[in-house]
Amino acid sequence: MNDMGVAQATNGGSSVQNRGHSLTAMDRRDITVKGVSEVLSFDETLVRLVTVCGVLNLEGEGLRVHVLNLKDGVVAVTGQLCGVLYEDARPSEQSPSREKGRGRRRFA
Numbered sequence: 001m002n003d004m005g006v007a008q009a010t011n012g013g014s015s016v017q018n019r020g021h022s023l024t025a026m027d028r029r030d031i032t033v034k035g036v037s038e039v040l041s042f043d044e045t046l047v048r049l050v051t052v053c054g055v056l057n058l059e060g061e062g063l064r065v066h067v068l069n070l071k072d073g074v075v076a077v078t079g080q081l082c083g084v085l086y087e088d089a090r091p092s093e094q095s096p097s098r099e100k101g102r103g104r105r106r107f108a
Contacts, residue, residue: 019073021053028081031058032067036075039068047077059083 021035033049033056040048040055042065047058052073060082067076 019052021051023056023084025081029078031077031079031081033058033075033077034073036070036073038070039065039075044079047075049075053086055087057083057085057087059085 019035022033024032033051035052036049036056037052038050040050042048042063044063045059045061047063047065049056049058058077058081061080063077063079063081065075065077067074069075
């Protein structure tokens with residue numbers, strides 16, 4: 001754990017698919033995501049991750065990926081978190097109706 005009590009890694013050995021998924025946000029500034037298998041894209045306003053629970057979009061301002069450990073399935077992001085959006089399927093698996101909003105869950 002780092003000095004703020006946020007886990008920086010998980011124990012190795014098992015695949016990401018066999019682990020659970022979690023999202024921890026400390027004061028909307030320090031975000032840790034576990035259960036990540038792929039990073040689709042990231043910039044200062046959007047981080048897109050493939051997790052064991054579907055595609056996860058982290059929306060915000062000044063977002064920076066500072067831990068990227070796909071072996072352990074851990075990604076840590078700093079910046080101002082404004083919204084969290086889960087999509088049920090990977091982008092290539094989505095039907096046109098899903099891209100219009102079905103199958104998406106937003107937390108803001």
